[in-house]
Structure formats: C-alpha cells, structure tokens
Amino acid sequence: MSKPAVDYSLYLVTDTGLNHPSRTLVQSVEDSILGGVTLVQLREKELDTEAFIALAREVQVVTRKHNVPLLINDNIEVALAIDAEGAHVGQDDVSCVEARRLLGPNKILGISTGTPEEAKKALADGADYIGIGTCFMTQTKSPKRTLGPIGVRTILEVIPADAPLKTVVIGGIKHDNTRRVIAHSAGSNGRILDGIAVVTGIVGAVDAKLASEQLLSEFKAGFDMASQRLQGKVAPAASVEEVLKSFPRLLTTLREKSPLTHHISNYVAMNDTANATLALGGSPIMAPSASEAEDLSKVVSSVVLNIGTLTESFVECMLEAGKHxxxxxxxxxxxxVGAGATTLRAATTRRILNAMHVDIIKGNAGEISTIAGIIGCQSESIAMRGVDSIGSGFTDPSAVVRAVAKRENCVVAMTGVVDYVSDGVRTVAIENGHPYQGRITGSGCMIASSIASFAAISPKDHFAAAVAGILALNLAGEHAGARDDVRGPGTFRAAFIDEIANLNPEQLLTEAKVRTVAL
Structure with missing residues (x-):
C-alpha cells in the first residue's frame, strides 16, 4: 500500500477534555470534516492503550467514510493496531527515526518542532511534515515561549524551497489570526505554510462545521496573500511623482473628514500628540484601556501604538487595539519608542509585531535597527541612549528601510536629519524640517500621529500617508522656525502647533524636498 496523498490545509487535533459538551468527540470529528478539515490527529494523553484503540476505531470509521487521513499522536502501538494512515510524535516522544522504522515507509509521519535546528533534523530524519509551534498561547500547552509569525518564518527559512517536507503551524490558531499568520510567516525562500493545526478553535466551538469552514477560508486567503506577495503579483503602486501630486488633496480631505484616531500613547507626549492631531485637522481619542478597544475599533479610522510608556495595562491595550x-x-x-534601549522595550516591540499586522512602522535609526534584528534583517546595529539614537546612523539608510518594509510587508518611516520612507518598492528621502523639532519632547510622536491621520484617509496607499504625514509636520517646523517670535525650543513648540494648523495644502507640493532613492 502506497503512502496516501495528504492535504494539510486544515488539520484537526483532537482533545476530549476541550470538546464541546453538546456533542461527542466522534461527532466533532465528523462535523469538522464536513466543514473542510483535511487531516485528523487523534491526541488523547489520558487514555490507556485499550481505551485509546477503542476510540481510534470509532473515529476511523468517520475519517475513512470521508477519505480523510487519520494520524495517532504519540502512540505507535495504537497507530499500528488500527492501521492508521500515520502518526505524530513530539520532541520528547519516540524519535522520528525509530517511529519511521516501526511505521514503515508508507505511513505519514509528523514531528513537533520549535526551532530551526529541530526542523532541519526532522527533514534529515525522514519526517513527512513538521508541526511548527507553539505560535501563540493556547489552552492545551504552557510553552516556555511562543514563536509568533516571526519565529515561524525563521523556521520556514531553513527548509529548502524544493524540500518535500510539509509544514503546519499550531498553537492558538483561530479564525481571526489565521490569515495574518499565514501571510506574515512566509519565508524569503518562497516557503509558505502548508496548513494550520487547530484544537480548541474546532472541537471547543459550538458549531464545529462552521468553525472549520471559517478557518479554511482564512487559511486560503492568507495563502493567496503570501503567494501574491512572494511572486510580486501585487497591484501596481502609484509612482512617487503621482504620490507627491496627491498631497494637497490628501490634506484637504483630512480636514474635511477629520478622521478619528485611537491613540495609545505615552504620558510625556500625550497632550502634544492630541494637539498636533487637532491642528492638522484630525480628531484624537486618547484611550489606554483594553476593555474599550473593541468598541473603539468600530468607530475610529486608524490606531497609533506608542510604547513610550511601558506598563502592562498599556501593552494589553495595544494588543487589543491592534487585533481589533x-x-x-x-x-x-x-x-x-526606545525599542533598543532596554530588553523590555525590544521584547514588547517583538510581541506587538507578532500579535498583529502593523501597516506603518515609524521610528528613528536605533528603533529601526532593533526591529531589523527582531525580524531577521541583517543591518548595522545603531546604539540608543534612552529614546534617542546615537552615532552617525546607517551607512545606507534607504537600503535598511526598504529591507524591513519588504520583509514585514508594510511601510517603514525612519526619522532623522533626513527622513526615509519605503514600502519595499518605492523609497524616498525627505529633506524638509527644522533642527528645533529634535529639541522638543514628543516631536517624533507627533509625526506618528500625523501619519495615522493621513493613513485614515489613504487606505489604499500607506506609503503616501507616511510621506505626507512626515512632510506636513516638517514643513510646519520650517515655518515655525522662521518666525520672528520664535526664540528657542520653548517658543518653537507653540509656534509649531500654530503652523501645523496654518499649513496650506498647496505647500505640500510646492515646498516639498522629497527625492526618490533608486534601488
């Protein structure tokens, strides 16, 4: 008998203890298959061998009726007793090599992996697939650490593109994060996850069939997004020249619509970011409570996550606000803010990037350097003192922002004496601004707020929003610095807010010092 063909798209892993009380586990399996489950693993850690075999035979009647492979978790004896299509083992169970010897060459064999080294060993040892995890926190396990999409991607990238080893992700996979996990974990080597392994999201659901349908739909959407991005099949972007021409219209639209932006910001700059947003024409709401993030997500037009004030309640609010x-x-x-200054700030940045899709990252050279390291982009390390970068910056800043943007599938805006913005394809340098902007607290935070206001009315081109957001405040800085009543940073602060409000839309076109940086 030859090894069965396997579709790993939606992989159900059972757990009697988490099964919804309205039905039996066998009913859950059948309902999930009717909803689109393509592979089933029977995982029952608490049953003795005899009871495990009995349950496995019941489940097998359903899986074979629907021609869906059944694998047994961590019990080769049970797998052989019922002639299951294969088995899955963990790192602490029987070795992959021994499991293959016992099962023979024509059975499916999978192994859990949590590091690149374990993935490479699984390939060498003859596994058919690996279960990569734990991605997020889950009810079924208490991992020492979670990988998130960034960690999953790191593992995918050590598997050669042409290797036969298949990959599924497991751990906290739900319908509201599946698409992002699949799209963002795709490796630079072209590897995309072959499937998602789900426990609670299916067996614990009130309607296992509906839950499976939703999960499969989200997996396919995420896979298509990753495929299109890796193949360069994305909608052609407007040229930089076209983007520049759109700035007067963008500012006019912003002032007409006054989009509401949810700020989870630091206490030091909160008042300044609110005033800058109002002066620009937007509407801020400063709401650092996780309990209202879902309600706010339905009425706001954009969200700013500023890690300047690092308390657990702020972080939880950011995670909830970003998710919704x-x-x-x-x-x-x-x-x-200050991502490279402390271990906590770097860890929080990683946590946010793993938990949600960030559309625009705005930071100074030190902060972008930290993010480059977190996501596995090679770049120079830029030191930080508190929240400020120190030193001369990157040798080639445009290459860094382009690389980070491309890897994270987002827009990256790096501020400094010259500001750089890239979406991984288009990259520009912005040479407007005034030195006093760097001598007042919160000027960078105000730029993030400005970008968010423009992003709210430019949903199809976040690159344009980021450039416009920086340019608008830099022009206001130039105008404020040139005023006769400005004597230093203190008087500049008040004049700066005034000049943000006084900006003429046409000035974003006529006074812009924006140049394209060629690849």
Missing part, C-alpha cells in the same frame, strides 16, 4: 483594528481593516501605526 486588523479585524476592522483599520490602519495600525507603530511608534516603537
């Missing part, structure tokens, strides 16, 4: 903004397709702007 993603669900509502509202743009998320991350300002990783």
């Amino acid at each position: 903004a993603n669900a509502q397709a509202k743009p998320v702007v991350l300002d990783p």
Whole structure:
C-alpha cells in the first residue's frame, strides 16, 4: 500500500477534555470534516492503550467514510493496531527515526518542532511534515515561549524551497489570526505554510462545521496573500511623482473628514500628540484601556501604538487595539519608542509585531535597527541612549528601510536629519524640517500621529500617508522656525502647533524636498 496523498490545509487535533459538551468527540470529528478539515490527529494523553484503540476505531470509521487521513499522536502501538494512515510524535516522544522504522515507509509521519535546528533534523530524519509551534498561547500547552509569525518564518527559512517536507503551524490558531499568520510567516525562500493545526478553535466551538469552514477560508486567503506577495503579483503602486501630486488633496480631505484616531500613547507626549492631531485637522481619542478597544475599533479610522510608556495595562491595550483594528481593516501605526534601549522595550516591540499586522512602522535609526534584528534583517546595529539614537546612523539608510518594509510587508518611516520612507518598492528621502523639532519632547510622536491621520484617509496607499504625514509636520517646523517670535525650543513648540494648523495644502507640493532613492 502506497503512502496516501495528504492535504494539510486544515488539520484537526483532537482533545476530549476541550470538546464541546453538546456533542461527542466522534461527532466533532465528523462535523469538522464536513466543514473542510483535511487531516485528523487523534491526541488523547489520558487514555490507556485499550481505551485509546477503542476510540481510534470509532473515529476511523468517520475519517475513512470521508477519505480523510487519520494520524495517532504519540502512540505507535495504537497507530499500528488500527492501521492508521500515520502518526505524530513530539520532541520528547519516540524519535522520528525509530517511529519511521516501526511505521514503515508508507505511513505519514509528523514531528513537533520549535526551532530551526529541530526542523532541519526532522527533514534529515525522514519526517513527512513538521508541526511548527507553539505560535501563540493556547489552552492545551504552557510553552516556555511562543514563536509568533516571526519565529515561524525563521523556521520556514531553513527548509529548502524544493524540500518535500510539509509544514503546519499550531498553537492558538483561530479564525481571526489565521490569515495574518499565514501571510506574515512566509519565508524569503518562497516557503509558505502548508496548513494550520487547530484544537480548541474546532472541537471547543459550538458549531464545529462552521468553525472549520471559517478557518479554511482564512487559511486560503492568507495563502493567496503570501503567494501574491512572494511572486510580486501585487497591484501596481502609484509612482512617487503621482504620490507627491496627491498631497494637497490628501490634506484637504483630512480636514474635511477629520478622521478619528485611537491613540495609545505615552504620558510625556500625550497632550502634544492630541494637539498636533487637532491642528492638522484630525480628531484624537486618547484611550489606554483594553476593555474599550473593541468598541473603539468600530468607530475610529486608524490606531497609533506608542510604547513610550511601558506598563502592562498599556501593552494589553495595544494588543487589543491592534487585533481589533486588523479585524476592522483599520490602519495600525507603530511608534516603537526606545525599542533598543532596554530588553523590555525590544521584547514588547517583538510581541506587538507578532500579535498583529502593523501597516506603518515609524521610528528613528536605533528603533529601526532593533526591529531589523527582531525580524531577521541583517543591518548595522545603531546604539540608543534612552529614546534617542546615537552615532552617525546607517551607512545606507534607504537600503535598511526598504529591507524591513519588504520583509514585514508594510511601510517603514525612519526619522532623522533626513527622513526615509519605503514600502519595499518605492523609497524616498525627505529633506524638509527644522533642527528645533529634535529639541522638543514628543516631536517624533507627533509625526506618528500625523501619519495615522493621513493613513485614515489613504487606505489604499500607506506609503503616501507616511510621506505626507512626515512632510506636513516638517514643513510646519520650517515655518515655525522662521518666525520672528520664535526664540528657542520653548517658543518653537507653540509656534509649531500654530503652523501645523496654518499649513496650506498647496505647500505640500510646492515646498516639498522629497527625492526618490533608486534601488
């Protein structure tokens, strides 16, 4: 008998203890298959061998009726007793090599992996697939650490593109995060996850069939997004020249619509970011409570996540706000204030990037350097002192922002004496601005708020929003610095807010010092 063909798209892993009380486990399996489950693993850690075999035979009647392969978790004896299509083992179970010897060459064999080294060993040892995890926190396990899409991608990238080893992700996979996990974990080597492995999201659901349908739909959507991005099959972007011409219209639209932006910001700059948003023509709501993030996501037009004030309640609010903004397709702007200054700030930045899709990242050279390291982009390391970068910056800043943007599938805006913005394809340098902007607290935070306001009315081109958001405040800085009543940073602060409000839309076109940076 030859090895069965396997579709790993939607992989159900059972758990009697989490099964919904309205039905038996066997009913859950059948309902899930009717909803689109393509592979079933029977995982029952608490049953003795005799009871495990009895349950496995019941489940097998259903899986064979629907021609869906059945695998047995961590019990080769049970797999052989019922002639299952294969088995799955963990790192602490029987070795992959021994499992293959016992099962023979024509059975499906999978193994759990949590590191690149384990993935490479699984390939060498003859596994058919690996279960990569734990991706997120889950009810079934208490992992020492979670991988998130960034960690999953790191593992995918050590598997050669032409290797026969298949990959599924497991751990906290739900219908509201599946698409993002699949799209964002795709490796630079062209590898995309072959499927998702789900426990609670199916067996614990009130309607296992509906839950399976939703999960499969989200997996396919994420796979298509990843495929199109890796193959370069994305809608052609407007040229930089076309983007520049759109700026007067964007500012006019912003002032007409006054989009509401949800700020989770730091206490130091909160008042300044609110005033800058109002002066620009937007509408801020400063709401650092996780309990209202879902309700706000339905009425706001964009979200700013600023990690300047690092308390657990702020972080939890950011995670909730970002998750719900993603669900509502509202743009998320991350300002990783001081990301490289402490271990906590770097870890929080990683946590946010793993938990949601960030549409625009805005930071200084030190912060972008930290993010490059988190996501596995090679770049120079830029030191930080508190929330400020120190040193001369990157040798080639445009290459760094382009690489980070391309890897994270987002827009990256790096501020400094010259600002750089890239979406991975288009890259520009912005040479407007005034030195006093760097001598007042919160000027960078205000730029993040400005970007978020423009992103709210430019949903199809976040690159344009980021460039416009920086340019608008830099022009206001130039105008404020040139005023006769400005004597230093203190008087500049008040004049700066005034000049943001006084900006003429046409000035964004006529006074812009924006140049395209060629690849």
